[in-house]
Amino acid sequence: MLGKIKKKKIVEEHKIHDTDTGSADVQIGILTEEIAKLAEHLKKHPKDNHSRRGLLGMVSKRKKLLEWLSADNESRYKKVIKALGLKK
Secondary structure, three states: OOOOHHHHHHHHHOOOOOOOOOOOHHHHHHHHHHHHHHHHHHHHHHOOHHHHHHHHHHHHHHHOOOOOHHHHHHHHHHHHHHHOOOOO
């Protein structure tokens, strides 16, 4: 789970307009940070299968959001991919 300050920073980086807190761009940014944090946890605790299942769910949700964003607005999709350093 990300802290309030970290999450607020991610929202500020990826928001589309001033009051944006839940657009696909923001959700993808937050999920990416949570995935990275959980991946580090799983390196230290490789037998933690409950957390591994949560990680797979997050990866799946991020993939669905990226696919939707790609179909809806290609320029925003490319911007998010470049900003987060994701492979696509």
